Amino acid sequence: MSDHRERAVVRPYEPRDRADLFDICVRTGELGGDSRHKYPDLDLLPTIFAAPYAELEPDLAFVVDDGTRAVGYVVATADTAEFVRRFRAEWLPRVADRFPPPAGEPGTPSEEMARLLHEPERMLLPELAAYPAHLHIDLLPSHQRVGHGRELIDTLVAALTAKGVPGLHLGMVTANTRARPFYDRLGFHPVAVPDPGPVTYLGRRLG
DSSP states (O other): OHHHHHHOEEEEOOGGGHHHHHHHHHHTTBTTBOOTTTOSSTTHHHHHHTHHHHHHOGGGOEEEEOSSSEEEEEEEESOHHHHHHHIIIIIHHHHTTTSOOOSSSOOSHHHHHHHHHTOGGGGOOGGGTTOOEEEEEEEOGGGOSSSHHHHHHHHHHHHHHHTTOOEEEEEEETTOTTTHHHHHHTTOEEOOOSSOTTEEEEEEEOO
């Protein structure tokens, strides 16, 4: 395992990585750990947090390849407002029938996620306007804490900077306390958002 971890390289996402993208998202979707016990449909989380980015902005999707498969990824948008528009116009019609919104208040974790899927405008927060790009990053536990996460972020930041993007943000589940020092080390800082719920928003200036 250590040899594979050391030989792993970051490269642009390719369509052949789609199954790995879904697998990584599912296996890290519950506070960095396996989410299969919580979300029985294994396509649900990737349909919200991974696939639309790889489909709509593939030039901002990168994977860690250990020589046999993708073991981590970062996906992003350069412009959250434009992404929200395209998510509703282009992505949601492709997946809405598979994951319909709950009829009333969500009664299960899956219904809560389905509601998020149908409310992309939730990503539009005025407090984050100075950080128009946003990202999602996940690494399989077997390949964490050896520098791949930093390399993914550095690769994304270089791509965003080349596009002239002034700032980048992310929303992390506050309870995922193991992840917070990683973002602190990479120069992200808290951004105050009213009523953030279970999420902490972090921003980083670029350029």
